[in-house]
Amino acid sequence: MLRLxxxxxxxxxxxxxxxxxxxTLSKFDEELRQxxxxxxxxxxxxxxxxxxxxxxxxxxxxxxxxFAGMLFGGGLGWFLDRQLGTRPWLLVGLFLLGSAAGLxxxxxxxxxxxxxxxxxxxxxxxxxxxxxx
Amino acid sequence: xxxxxxxxxxxxxVFNLIPIKFGKVDLSFTNSSLWMVIAVAAIVLVxxxxxxxxxLIPGRLQSLGELGYDxxxxxxxxNVGSEGKKYFPFIFTLFIFILFCNMxxxxxxxxxxxxxxIVTLALAxxxxxxxxxxxxxxxxxxxxxxxxxxxxPVFVLPLLIPIEIIxxxxxxxxxxxxxxxxxxxxxxxxxxFAGFVILMGFAGIGPLIFIVVFIxxxxxxxxxxxxxxxxxxxxxxxxALHPHH
Numbered sequence: 376m377l378r379l380x381x382x383x384x385x386x387x388x389x390x391x392x393x394x395x396x397x398x399t400l401s402k403f404d405e406e407l408r409q410x411x412x413x414x415x416x417x418x419x420x421x422x423x424x425x426x427x428x429x430x431x432x433x434x435x436x437x438x439x440x441x442f443a444g445m446l447f448g449g450g451l452g453w454f455l456d457r458q459l460g461t462r463p464w465l466l467v468g469l470f471l472l473g474s475a476a477g478l479x480x481x482x483x484x485x486x487x488x489x490x491x492x493x494x495x496x497x498x499x500x501x502x503x504x505x506x507x508x
Numbered sequence: 509x510x511x512x513x514x515x516x517x518x519x520x521x522v523f524n525l526i527p528i529k530f531g532k533v534d535l536s537f538t539n540s541s542l543w544m545v546i547a548v549a550a551i552v553l554v555x556x557x558x559x560x561x562x563x564l565i566p567g568r569l570q571s572l573g574e575l576g577y578d579x580x581x582x583x584x585x586x587n588v589g590s591e592g593k594k595y596f597p598f599i600f601t602l603f604i605f606i607l608f609c610n611m612x613x614x615x616x617x618x619x620x621x622x623x624x625x626i627v628t629l630a631l632a633x634x635x636x637x638x639x640x641x642x643x644x645x646x647x648x649x650x651x652x653x654x655x656x657x658x659x660x661p662v663f664v665l666p667l668l669i670p671i672e673i674i675x676x677x678x679x680x681x682x683x684x685x686x687x688x689x690x691x692x693x694x695x696x697x698x699x700x701f702a703g704f705v706i707l708m709g710f711a712g713i714g715p716l717i718f719i720v721v722f723i724x725x726x727x728x729x730x731x732x733x734x735x736x737x738x739x740x741x742x743x744x745x746x747x748a749l750h751p752h753h
Contacts, residue, residue, distance in 0.1 A: 411590065436736075439689070443682030448674060469674075476675035480682065487743075 436488075440481040441474075448473015516699040520623055520692065540627065543619045547608040576604065580738065587742035588749065595745055598638070602631065603738040610691065610730035614723070622733075623691040625684065632684035635741045643748030654751040683740055690733050694726045 452469030456462040526537040558569035566574055580600045584592045606622060613620025621627050643651045655672040656665060701719050705712035 411585070436686070439686045440678075440682050443685050444675065444678050446685070447678045447681045472670055472674050473678070475671045476678055479671055479675045480678060 436484050437481040440484055441477040444473045444475075444477015444480060445470065446473075448476065516696045516703070519620070519695060519699060522624070539619050540621055540624060543612060543621050544609070544627075547605060547612055547621065550612065551604050551608050576600075583739060584742055587739060588746045591749060592742070592745060595642075599738050599741055599745075602635070602741060603734050606631070606687070606737050607731065607734035610734055611727075613691065613695070614727060614730060620691055620695055622687055623695055625688045628684035628688040629680065631687075631737070632680040635683065635744065636680040639741070639744045639748045642745070643751060646749055647751055651748070651751050654747065658752065679744060683737065687733050687737055690729055694722075694729055698722060698726065 449466065449470040451473070452466035455465045455469070459465070522538050522540050524536040524538055525542060528535045528537060554569060555573050558567075558571075558573035561567065561570060563570060577600070580603055581596060584596050584599055588595065609621040612618055613622065643654070647653075655669050655676065657668075657672075660668060698719060701715045701722070704715040705719070708715065
């Protein structure tokens with residue numbers, strides 16, 4: 376996504392310099408708004424994604440998600456146990472719930488990375504397609 | 509990164525520069541505070557100096573600022589949607605602050621603010637609390653639908669809702685732990701291998717080469733982690749604005 380973003384910047388700059396007659400600001404603004412609306416519609420209005428986190432990056436993220444779930448569940452359980460004097464039941468229960476939550480979060484992270492890599496390849500294809508025009 | 513002979517974690521030590529106390533609250537100005545102030549000053553300097561000339565064809569500093577602006581603007585637009593434009597200043601501030609803290613931490617003998625779990629946790633909690641308030645303000649009670657995805661069988665709900673709630677509250681933890689671990693582990697590794705260079709005498713050239721490569725990688729991590737923090741904040745914001753899975 377990093378490279379994609381930078382590429383878009385350069386594209387924008389060169390487009391501007393290619394333009395022989397600069398359009399008036401209000402006209403430009405109108406066109407920009409239309410283009411953004413079209414872009415939003417095509418992209419499904421801000422569909423979340425993490426392009427850069429492919430491969431090892433996604434693996435790290437999943438690991439941290441899992442670890443954070445356990446840490447949070449265990450920590451909260453330990454703290455509540457100490458406050459309420461119910462050792463060790465809340466620790467056990469909340470650790471299990473936290474691990475489940477960590478699993479859920481990492482599952483979502485994987486799904487997101489998958490969807491994003493799929494849409495990134497699609498975007499790359501369409502981008503090369505538009506360049507040929 | 510202090511010289512060899514000290515503990516590898518010595519570099520993360522926080523100490524008071526100007527002790528300030530209000531009753532029992534310790535508000536001392538520490539080396540950590542100092543580096544945060546330096547980061548903010550550097551940001552202001554780069555941004556104002558860059559924007560000062562307002563040239564149509566940007567110079568180096570100006571294009572640095574413009575690239576950063578455009579990058580985060582795209583990030584917000586793509587991940588939150590058009591209604592996320594309001595929150596652009598917040599995301600941009602987060603990104604730039606973390607980026608500069610990470611980068612300043614790469615200077616030898618400096619202090620890596622983002623290698624402190626309390627700093628990253630404070631940043632993550634700011635995002636978390638802010639996003640939760642936005643979600644409740646925008647959706648009212650409908651925000652709670654985030655915890656009960658539609659289409660779930662009723663008999664799994666008693667188990668699923670606690671899991672969803674915990675998975676929501678884990679967010680600031682994973683957000684802060686990720687940044688903190690990346691910075692802390694990288695800096696500790698550098699120090700440990702720097703110790704090897706001295707210990708191994710002539711054969712120390714091996715670890716030395718490793719360090720050179722690893723520092724390059726650390727610069728990459730510094731930028732990547734700032735980016736990940738920003739994009740995850742965007743995703744959470746998106747969830748808060750559209751609480752239907």
